[in-house]
Amino acid sequence: AQSVAQPEDQVNVAEGNPLTVKCTYSVSGNPYLFWYVQYPNRGLQFLLKYITGDNLVKGSYGFEAEFNKSQTSFHLKKPSALVSDSALYFCAVTTGKNTGFQKLVFGTGTRLLVSP
C-alpha cells in the first residue's frame, strides 16, 4: 500500500529565508507525487507535481520540489519565503501502475509559519 510521511508538524522560517517542507513516500511502482497548499477555510490548491522526467519540478508561487528516487523523497522548497506563504502544506502520492485503481494518498500535512 502506498503511504506518505511528512515528518514535521510545523516549519518556522523568517521572511526572505529559504524554506523546505519535507516529504517521503512509499509505493510499489513508479510514483506520481503532488504538493497542495490549504489556506484557512479553503480547499486544497494544487502547487506542483512530478510524473516523470526532470527531478526538479517548478510550480506555482515560486515553489519547486526535488524528486529523489534513492531517498524516496519529494521535498518542497522556495528560495525566499513570504509571510503570505503561511499555510498548511500536503504531500500526496499515487502510482503509475497500468492496471487497477490507484488512489491519491495524502500525508498529514505540515504547517508553515513565516514570520515577518
Next chain:
Amino acid sequence: EAGVAQSPRYKIIEKRQSVAFWCNPISGHATLYWYQQILGQGPKLLIQFQNNGVVDDSQLPKDRFSAERLKGVDSTLKIQPAKLEDSAVYLCASSRTTGSDTQYFGPGTRLTVL
C-alpha cells in the same frame, strides 16, 4: 475556467439527523472524488466516480454514507444518520481522468455534528 463548486459551505446538525452535500465539478472532468478531512489529518478518499460509475468506495461507511453522480456531472454525498465522529470537512475534487491527472478541489463543506 470555473472551479469546483460545493454547497453548503457550513452545516451544523444534531447526531442522528441526515445531511446532504452537493458538488459541481469542473466542466469536462470525467472523474469526481469525495474526501473526508478530519481536523489535523490529510484528506481521506471516500468515493471516486468515473463518469457516473463508482470506481472505488472501499472507505465509504456504507451503512450511513451514500453518494451518487447522476448523468456524470453533479454529485451528492449523504449521511444518514450522522454521528459525532462525522464532524469534518468534506471536500469534492475533479480531474480530467485518473492516474497522473491533477485533482482540483472545491472549497469544502465544514460539517459539525452536535
